[in-house]
Amino acid sequence: MINGGTTHLAVATDHVIESFRNQLWPDYKTGAGIDPDLFAQFPLLEEALSALGVTVWPMVEYEADDALASAAAAAERDSRVVRAIICTPDKDLAQCVRGSRVVQLNRRTNVVMDEAGVMGKFGVAPASIPDYLALVGDAADGYPGLTGWGAKSSAAVLARYGHLEAIPADWRTWGVNAASPAALSATLARDRERAFLFRDLATLRTDVSVFEDVDELRWRGPTPAFPPLAAQMDRARAGAPRVR
Numbered sequence: 001m002i003n004g005g006t007t008h009l010a011v012a013t014d015h016v017i018e019s020f021r022n023q024l025w026p027d028y029k030t031g032a033g034i035d036p037d038l039f040a041q042f043p044l045l046e047e048a049l050s051a052l053g054v055t056v057w058p059m060v061e062y063e064a065d066d067a068l069a070s071a072a073a074a075a076e077r078d079s080r081v082v083r084a085i086i087c088t089p090d091k092d093l094a095q096c097v098r099g100s101r102v103v104q105l106n107r108r109t110n111v112v113m114d115e116a117g118v119m120g121k122f123g124v125a126p127a128s129i130p131d132y133l134a135l136v137g138d139a140a141d142g143y144p145g146l147t148g149w150g151a152k153s154s155a156a157v158l159a160r161y162g163h164l165e166a167i168p169a170d171w172r173t174w175g176v177n178a179a180s181p182a183a184l185s186a187t188l189a190r191d192r193e194r195a196f197l198f199r200d201l202a203t204l205r206t207d208v209s210v211f212e213d214v215d216e217l218r219w220r221g222p223t224p225a226f227p228p229l230a231a232q233m234d235r236a237r238a239g240a241p242r243v244r
Contacts, residue, residue, distance in 0.1 A: 001087075008217040010210070011049050012067035013042065015058035019066075021141075021201050028201065029142045048233075051226040055217050062208050065092060069204035071211065072096045078214050085112075092138070092202055094118045095129035123155025131164050134198035143198050146187050153178040164188075164195055 001009060017031035031039070049056045057067040068086055075084035076098055086093050089106040097104055100114040111117075118126050135154040137145025156176040161167045168174065171185035178184060188195060211217060 002219060007219060008214060009219060010055035010057060010071060010217045012057040012059060012064035012071075012210075013046055014064045015042070015046070015060050019059070019063045020061055021063070024197065025143055025201055027142045029140065048229060051223055051229045053219055053222050053226070055211070057210050062205060065090060066205040066208050067210050068093060069096050070206050070208035072102050073206040074211065075214060076102050081214060091122070092129065092133060092141075092204060094122065095126050095202075095204060096206075097126045123151075124158045125162070128158045128162050130199045130202040130204075131158055131162070133202035134164065134195050137198070138202065141201065143201055145198065146191050146195055148180065148183055148187050150179075153184055157184075164192075164199060 017029065017034070019028075021028045022030065046056050046058055057064070057071075059067055065088075068088065072084050072086055073096070075081045081101075083100075084102045085105050086096060086102070087105045087107055089108060093104055094113065096102060097113065097115050097118050104113045104118075105111070106113070113121065115126060118124075118129070122129065122132060124132050132154050133145070135146050135149040135158075136151055137143055156178045157167060157174060160174070160176055167188065169185070169189065171181040174181055174185075
């Protein structure tokens with residue numbers, strides 16, 4: 001990204017996996033089962049990025065996604081910012097997309113998703129993404145959604161009503177093409193409070209203090225700590241066994 005001309009950037013990390021969301025939902029994702037060798041790389045990642053001169057936001061109480069959402073919101077409020085690019089494929093960050101000014105970039109596929117792209121992929125506007133995830137669930141984050149509410153049904157209903165509380169109790173008034181609407185309505189009525197909880201889990205916080213001025217994110221080159229760290233990594237790599 002730097003070689004490509006990026007001038008302002010920051011990286012958010014999950015310094016710890018658990019967050020305040022684990023207190024809201026006991027089955028929310030934890031660090032259990034993560035390979036210790038992978039875990040051991042997290043501090044090195046933060047150290048290397050800082051030495052490179054890249055701003056790092058190591059999250060403890062909040063998640064890295066909350067930091068990205070807060071940064072995108074702050075950047076959007078700054079009239080000097082032409083475009084804010086959130087570099088992650090995570091679907092929950094789609095809620096932060098605003099028109100073509102705040103976009104999401106999947107660097108694995110090199111696809112940029114603006115607001116029209118969110119609508120095309122999920123069938124709902126960015127503002128409805130937390131409601132959508134509340135219904136369909138998010139296995140990566142550890143909450144299941146509501147029984148029977150699949151991607152198509154959720155998108156069809158939310159495309160018309162936007163948010164959970166706006167969905168009429170009488171399914172006969174929905175006027176959308178959804179499979180088994182009576183069953184969906186009954187499930188939503190029965191598990192309404194759980195749906196609101198899942199939406200809260202899916203809603204990224206935008207009030208995390210990550211920077212005061214966007215110029216804090218300007219990359220000014222590697223710090224003096226970078227050359228010796230890079231040399232240390234080179235020595236470790238040179239001494240590593242080759243795998244065929």
